[in-house]
Amino acid sequence: MxxxxxxxxxxxxxxxxxxxxxxxxxxxxxxxxxxxxxxxxxxxxxxxxxxxxxxxxxxxxxxxxxxxxxxxxxxxxxxxxxxxxxxxxxxxxxxxxxxxxxxxxxxxxxxxxxQGLTAWHLLRSVARLRAGESVVVHAAAGGTGSLVVQLAREFGAGRIIATASSEEKRAFALELGADVAVDGAAEGYRERVLDANQGRPVDVVLDAVGGPVLDAALDTLGFLGRLITYGSSSRQPATPVPPVSLAVRNAAVAGFWVTxxxxxxxxxxxxxxxxxxxxxxxxxxxxxxxxxxxxxxxxxxxxxxxxxxxxxxxxxx
Structure with missing residues (x-):
């Protein structure tokens, strides 16, 4: 062709x-x-x-x-x-x-x-996931997200929080091994994710949505937390991140592209x-x-x- x-x-x-x-x-x-x-x-x-x-x-x-x-x-x-x-x-x-x-x-x-190599490197090479850490996976029912959920479980994540846009997709993420699945919309995101992590900030967020969802996800990171962005399916810009807002938590934002x-x-x-x-x-x-x-x-x-x-x-x- x-x-x-x-x-x-x-x-x-x-x-x-x-x-x-x-x-x-x-x-x-x-x-x-x-x-x-x-x-x-x-x-x-x-x-x-x-x-x-x-x-x-x-x-x-x-x-x-x-x-x-x-x-x-x-x-x-x-x-x-x-x-x-x-x-x-x-x-x-x-x-x-x-x-x-x-x-x-x-x-x-x-x-x-x-998709598979993206999922592997997100967890191993960029986020450097440690055993027992909590991981939030955006678009968890998609081609890459579904592999991230499974690999996070394989690599020893302590709690896997999936986000997806429908009940059907959230049920599928749970079937793949997520501990809990929530709506991934930006409005109310912080409250849903923290509640899903039993009231605690999260260690790792893997985001391919961008825009307001990325903004909301930053507010859920805990001490030494990492947010990895590898796409922007929303096609909306995220708010620039003031370095001091990361420094006070020793948090990090990183990007990844497999190509x-x-x-x-x-x-x-x-x-x-x-x-x-x-x-x-x-x-x-x-x-x-x-x-x-x-x-x-x-x-x-x-x-x-x-x-x-x-x-x-x-x-x-």
């Missing part, structure tokens, strides 16, 4: 293209399934053309950053690519490959790349291996949504944009 101009899902076209050729340090993968991300939608819309981590290369080009498939020597692998995943064959840098055991489904594996991290370190390695192992042992449950023929990628994008999907969307060549 290729696009020759920027736009919406309608610019994706099914074409015949030459097989890509692997260079040094790369592997050609016959694609079993490709993952759909909001980053793909931004790519074809022309929103990823600036900055050090912009999608590179002239138009036309093939979008897609996640694939599951087989190598020429028969290995089943999970691979991260900057672009080129929406195809029957893709080239993956060896440092971005990981073995995928037969017990892990293609959709499960695809959910472990961008520059993967550009520096690669996707393969211990973090992805742990995520795959936990999934294979049924200790981690990635959300998998609908499957589409590769030629129906535009429909998958439309469903994602229209919020008609739940879980990882999968394209099948």
């Amino acid at each position: 290729r696009f020759e101009r920027f736009g919406g899902p309608e610019v994706l076209e099914e074409v015949e293209a030459p097989d890509p050729v692997a260079g040094p340090g790369e592997t050609l993968v016959e694609v079993e399934a490709a993952g759909v991300n909001f980053g793909d939608i931004k790519d074809i819309a022309g929103e990823l053309t600036d900055g050090p981590y912009a999608m590179q290369g002239p138009l036309p080009r093939i979008p897609g950053m996640e694939v599951v498939g087989r190598t020429a020597d028969g290995r089943r692998v999970l691979g991260y690519v900057r672009q080129g995943g929406y195809a029957a064959k893709a080239v993956v840098a060896d440092r971005d490959l990981a073995p995928l055991p037969p017990g892990v489904g293609a959709g499960e594996g695809l959910a472990l790349l961008v 520059p991290l993967l550009a520096r370190t690669g996707a393969g390695g211990a973090a992805l291996e742990e995520l795959i192992d936990l999934t294979a042992r049924h200790r981690l449950r990635p959300l998998v949504g609908s499957e589409y023929d590769l030629g129906s990628a535009a429909a998958a994008h439309a469903d994602l944009l229209g919020r008609r999907s739940k879980g990882k969307l999968v394209l099948l060549p």
Whole structure:
């Protein structure tokens, strides 16, 4: 699937293209399934053309950053690519490959790349969660949030507080392992979260909503508390944080974006291996949504944009 101009899902076209050729340090993968991300939608819309981590290369080009498939020597692998995943064959840098055991489904594996590695690094690398600490997970029923809830439990969190926008989503967060789930709206947020933490300030907040919700979350942090922002789905600005308001609690605000991290370190390695192992042992449950023929990628994008999907969307060549 290729696009020759920027736009919406309608610019994706099914074409015949030459097989890509692997260079040094790369592997050609016959694609079993490709993952759909909001980053793909931004790519074809022309929103990823600036900055050090912009999608590179002239138009036309093939979008897609996640694939599951087989190598020429028969290995089943999970691979991260900057672009080129929406195809029957893709080239993956060896440092971005990981073995995928037969017990892990293609959709499960695809959910472990961008969303799974984001969840792992939020807890391990940025928040540096310690055993027994309380964790607030915003949008806990989403692709990343649902993995954060499960990993927080796996990593020894003392109390996991999920926020979500509906009773159905809150019930799902409890099913995944949250201790309590509350409405994530900004109004009344502080009171709900502190009550959910038995009246005590919280240790860690992981936020992908931004705006007034982030403002409210800051007021729930305790001594040495950490708020990590990794998105702004509200598309509303947060209030600037006066440094003194953090200093009096020795609190911290940090940001995280998985793309520059993967550009520096690669996707393969211990973090992805742990995520795959936990999934294979049924200790981690990635959300998998609908499957589409590769030629129906535009429909998958439309469903994602229209919020008609739940879980990882999968394209099948």
